[in-house]
Amino acid sequence: xxxxxxxxxxxxxxxxxxxxxxxxxxxxxxFDYALNDxxxxxxxxxxxxxxxxxxxxxxxxxxxxxxxxxxxxxxxxPSRRIEGGGATGGLCFQAAWExxxxxxMEVCLAMGFETMSRVNxxxxxxxxxxxxxxxxxxxxxxxxxxxxxxxxxxxxFEFGTTVEQMAKVAVKNxxxxxxxxxxxSPAELTIADVRSSPMVATPxxxxxxxxxxxxxxxxxxxxxxxxxxxxxxxVRITGVGSGTDAMRMADRxxxxxxxxxxxxxxxxxxxxxxGVHSFRAGRMAAKLAYEMAGIGNPRxxxxxxxxxxxYTSSEIQTCEDLGLCRYGEGGSFIDGGHSFLPNIDYxxxxxxxxxxxxxxxxxxxxxxxxxxxxxxxxxxxxxxxFAFWQLQETIAKHLGDSTLQIPDARRGLIxxxxxxxxxxTVSILERV
Amino acid sequence: xxxxxxxxxxxxxxxLFNVEPIIVKHHYEIDYLHSYAQDSPFFAGLTKGTxxxxxxxxxxxxxxxxxxxxxxxxxxxxxxxxxxxxRVHTYTTCHFGGEAFLKETPFTLVLVEFDGVDTLFLxxxxxxxxxxxxxxxxxxxxxxxxCTFKPTDVYFVPA
Numbered sequence: 001x002x003x004x005x006x007x008x009x010x011x012x013x014x015x016x017x018x019x020x021x022x023x024x025x026x027x028x029x030x031f032d033y034a035l036n037d038x039x040x041x042x043x044x045x046x047x048x049x050x051x052x053x054x055x056x057x058x059x060x061x062x063x064x065x066x067x068x069x070x071x072x073x074x075x076x077x078p079s080r081r082i083e084g085g086g087a088t089g090g091l092c093f094q095a096a097w098e099x100x101x102x103x104x105m106e107v108c109l110a111m112g113f114e115t116m117s118r119v120n121x122x123x124x125x126x127x128x129x130x131x132x133x134x135x136x137x138x139x140x141x142x143x144x145x146x147x148x149x150x151x152x153x154x155x156x157f158e159f160g161t162t163v164e165q166m167a168k169v170a171v172k173n174x175x176x177x178x179x180x181x182x183x184x185s186p187a188e189l190t191i192a193d194v195r196s197s198p199m200v201a202t203p204x205x206x207x208x209x210x211x212x213x214x215x216x217x218x219x220x221x222x223x224x225x226x227x228x229x230x231x232x233x234x235v236r237i238t239g240v241g242s243g244t245d246a247m248r249m250a251d252r253x254x255x256x257x258x259x260x261x262x263x264x265x266x267x268x269x270x271x272x273x274x275g276v277h278s279f280r281a282g283r284m285a286a287k288l289a290y291e292m293a294g295i296g297n298p299r300x301x302x303x304x305x306x307x308x309x310x311y312t313s314s315e316i317q318t319c320e321d322l323g324l325c326r327y328g329e330g331g332s333f334i335d336g337g338h339s340f341l342p343n344i345d346y347x348x349x350x351x352x353x354x355x356x357x358x359x360x361x362x363x364x365x366x367x368x369x370x371x372x373x374x375x376x377x378x379x380x381x382x383x384x385x386f387a388f389w390q391l392q393e394t395i396a397k398h399l400g401d402s403t404l405q406i407p408d409a410r411r412g413l414i415x416x417x418x419x420x421x422x423x424x425t426v427s428i429l430e431r432v
Numbered sequence: 433x434x435x436x437x438x439x440x441x442x443x444x445x446x447x448l449f450n451v452e453p454i455i456v457k458h459h460y461e462i463d464y465l466h467s468y469a470q471d472s473p474f475f476a477g478l479t480k481g482t483x484x485x486x487x488x489x490x491x492x493x494x495x496x497x498x499x500x501x502x503x504x505x506x507x508x509x510x511x512x513x514x515x516x517x518x519r520v521h522t523y524t525t526c527h528f529g530g531e532a533f534l535k536e537t538p539f540t541l542v543l544v545e546f547d548g549v550d551t552l553f554l555x556x557x558x559x560x561x562x563x564x565x566x567x568x569x570x571x572x573x574x575x576x577x578x579c580t581f582k583p584t585d586v587y588f589v590p591a
């Protein structure tokens with residue numbers, strides 16, 4: 001395999017509804033943004049594409065990817081669809097990486113979208129729940145917020161995690177998004193606001209959950225030679241990993257923890273893993289990506305993380321899977337302030353914390369899914385674009401506001417997640 | 433050849449929501465003929481008041497939710513009657529849901545654990561207020577008299 005670089009990217013604003021644009025035009029808008037941002041790149045230099053979108057039910061159009069390909073003027077070049085639930089975007093990013101790493105393409109476009117506004121929220125919840133076992137799970141009252149509520153209820157039982165800790169994730173991500181004009185629902189929230197919002201599935205309120213969105217995102221990946229030839233400020237993809245787990249969370253084993261290099265089995269004596277409280281696929285994805293990138297201690301060696309916070313609870317769980325803290329410490333990790341940006345006032349205090357490069361790891365500086373929105377097929381690529389801009393130090397240029405720029409960011413992680421943790425991807429991006 | 437050929441006019445029209453851009457209502461409905469295939473005995477079991485899990489004939493791993501082949505070793509499983517009493521492993525009360533279940537809200541979902549069984553079973557809990565449910569609470573299976581051949585033919589109540 002040869003080195004792969006991300007050379008440009010673009011996104012549309014994520015919104016509750018974009019009735020003025022169909023999925024083709026949304027992708028075109030993100031694609032044009034990416035082309036304009038790298039003047040050396042023209043359409044004819046792109047060897048092919050991979051296209052991510054989750055649900056044919058939302059689009060009411062089969063083979064929608066073919067329509068995007070022709071709309072962008074990329075026919076007759078190769079293209080195919082990538083689909084894997086909520087991880088669709090992350091899987092698409094890695095499929096583009098594979099196309100370039102293998103030598104099949106010099107320049108590959110990863111493009112994704114979702115148009116979720118075409119049905120009401122309750123029908124959308126039904127479509128999403130069809131991505132759970134339709135014999136045994138969906139008919140019982142299939143509802144993803146309900147599944148995640150059961151998972152975090154067990155996390156609370158095992159580790160003492162609290163609803164206030166979950167609310168702090170919502171406070172952090174929504175306030176970060178006040179500085180991100182692409183975000184769907186930036187807000188200045190307090191813990192009390194989150195807890196007094198309408199209950200969706202106990203203990204998760206509507207502010208603990210991401211919203212449905214319309215939006216698109218693209219990332220262009222290239223070989224080292226092509227990246228050098230096209231100019232701009234390329235970012236290297238130094239690690240990719242992915243993992244899986246049983247579709248039905250009822251089937252998850254209760255065994256031993258998959259350890260990262262900086263962990264030891266004595267950290268987890270008596271812990272039955274993953275159960276329904278942890279995401280084994282996320283740990284597997286992280287382990288593979290860290291091995292490829294040569295990362296021994298992720299909290300010390302990463303400068304930021306953009307992870308799949310479809311729920312506040314899943315950010316807490318995912319920080320553990322990624323090894324930013326130990327399993328069981330996700331709640332105290334958010335309490336400690338380690339994942340907040342030091343230059344934003346969240347209305348929270350972290351008296352015991354003074355950020356240093358080693359102990360400070362901003363999580364979801366963009367606002368994450370909770371505040372940016374979650375147009376499923378675009379989400380994982382949106383994370384790649386924000387990570388790319390962080391590593392280029394071009395956040396101020398693209399967002400018109402430098403608040404979210406992490407100074408001297410050199411290495412970032414993006415994490416994309418499907419189902420109740422059935423497919424998960426982790427990719428590592430580094431400044432060169 | 434008929435140069436005056438015409439498509440027949442209809443009075444069907446469209447439900448129009450907006451004109452800039454034009455937003456029209458499309459109806460979309462499908463009937464499936466779904467086979468439970470190798471999982472069929474589980475649903476037949478519910479009609480007789482039994483709860484069938486799976487037991488691996490190779491490694492002995494037991495599943496509360498049936499599967500025809502073992503996830504641990506790949507060997508075929510055999511049907512394995514489950515106890516009708518278990519405990520709440522985790523729970524939630526849903527105040528919203530997918531469209532099909534909205535009219536049933538609020539409802540309580542539980543993952544049930546059984547002694548001697550390696551995995552869990554997703555079901556509804558009735559007969560307990562949301563604040564009365566707790567991890568570890570003993571529960572008992574009950575069965576619908578009029579079967580629907582869905583996993584909700586079994587549900588749980590406080591034991």
